[in-house]
Amino acid sequence: MEKNLSLLFSESENATVFTEVVPNGKIAVLVGTCSIVFCFIFPFYIVVFRSNRQRDRSTPIFPIIKHFYSTVVRTYILHFGFYVIVIICFALNSSTLFILVFLFLILWAAHLTMSNKVNQLLMGILAIQRFCICFHPRSENYLKITHGTLNWIVFIGYAYFLLEKVIFFLMCLRDFEAAKVFYMFSYISMHLFLLISALTYILLILNIWKKSKHLTSAKLNKPQNYIMCQFLLIIASKFINIPIFFFNRDWFAFNEGLDGYISIFLIQVSYLVCNHRNLQLFLDSLKSRNVFKLFCCPFSKSSQVGVVAQPVMRIYSTNVQ
Numbered sequence: 236m237e238k239n240l241s242l243l244f245s246e247s248e249n250a251t252v253f254t255e256v257v258p259n260g261k262i263a264v265l266v267g268t269c270s271i272v273f274c275f276i277f278p279f280y281i282v283v284f285r286s287n288r289q290r291d292r293s294t295p296i297f298p299i300i301k302h303f304y305s306t307v308v309r310t311y312i313l314h315f316g317f318y319v320i321v322i323i324c325f326a327l328n329s330s331t332l333f334i335l336v337f338l339f340l341i342l343w344a345a346h347l348t349m350s351n352k353v354n355q356l357l358m359g360i361l362a363i364q365r366f367c368i369c370f371h372p373r374s375e376n377y378l379k380i381t382h383g384t385l386n387w388i389v390f391i392g393y394a395y396f397l398l399e400k401v402i403f404f405l406m407c408l409r410d411f412e413a414a415k416v417f418y419m420f421s422y423i424s425m426h427l428f429l430l431i432s433a434l435t436y437i438l439l440i441l442n443i444w445k446k447s448k449h450l451t452s453a454k455l456n457k458p459q460n461y462i463m464c465q466f467l468l469i470i471a472s473k474f475i476n477i478p479i480f481f482f483n484r485d486w487f488a489f490n491e492g493l494d495g496y497i498s499i500f501l502i503q504v505s506y507l508v509c510n511h512r513n514l515q516l517f518l519d520s521l522k523s524r525n526v527f528k529l530f531c532c533p534f535s536k537s538s539q540v541g542v543v544a545q546p547v548m549r550i551y552s553t554n555v556q
Contacts, residue, residue: 273500277311280503283516296462298385299357303502306350310499313343345400347495352425353392354498355469359432360388361462366435369442422490426473433466465505472497 284304291297317339324332361380368375380388399421406414440463507517 273314273496276500276503276507277307279517279520280307280506282520283507283513286516287513295380296361298380298382299361300461300506302357302385302389303354303506306354307499307502310347310350313339313346317343344492347499348491349393349396349400351491351495351498352396353389354502355425355429356392357385357388358462358466358469359428362432362436362439362466366439369439429473430470433470436463436466461506461509464509465501468501468505469498472501 291300294300317336320332320336320339324336364378364380367378403414403418403421406417440460506513508514
């Protein structure tokens, strides 16, 4: 058991090779740059989402969009909370508080990795649900995702991925090599599920586009574009993340943390650019006189910007009439 613990918490050969290839200074610059970009986009995402919230309530995928929003907000609260605690610890130079930092870091990492997997699970379920409704409309009565249903899916998702983490940790204590196989199986299975779901959603969007391309309102604000855009960006990011995973398979925390950060970032980017209205709101926010106030307090009503109201096609199901 002691040997497995040392394997679990010590740097692997691959991790050592990675740090040799990418010097610590460059890693610090990379992490710092990513953190700045990560923090820069958050206020704009908040403002655009809050500006669209009333309009988006009528869309069938609003519960999932709202869940993504809640996940992003919680992640940033933990993100900034961690840095505040670290600064306080260095200021007070308290060893007790450094233990608190370590525990907070574990909480932050657990939330980041598990919420990322739950979000991807929700996207996959949504894609399959929309696909079934589009090509078999009668199934809509059985496949509706209400707020209550969504809460149950989220609860079961978190419970499953938490159990997966516990099993992985226990396997690490007994047989580290078997734990690596278990982790790889879980990692590959989740990505295959995500890829298949993305393909079904792309087929769905193509079908809807053919039916509604003659409608001007359909071209302005399609809520399903957000999910498709997010799918495409996440799949594209996997082509970067998967090679890192296979090059550095033993560095579990780094792989999952990177995947989680990228996903949280892409949730926001895809929402800001998924349609003309959101993109216009984003650009107007950049030009706004309140841009400084927006960074200080993005939740303030005075930080919101508006655009000229456009006619919106309210899609209550994916079976376009």
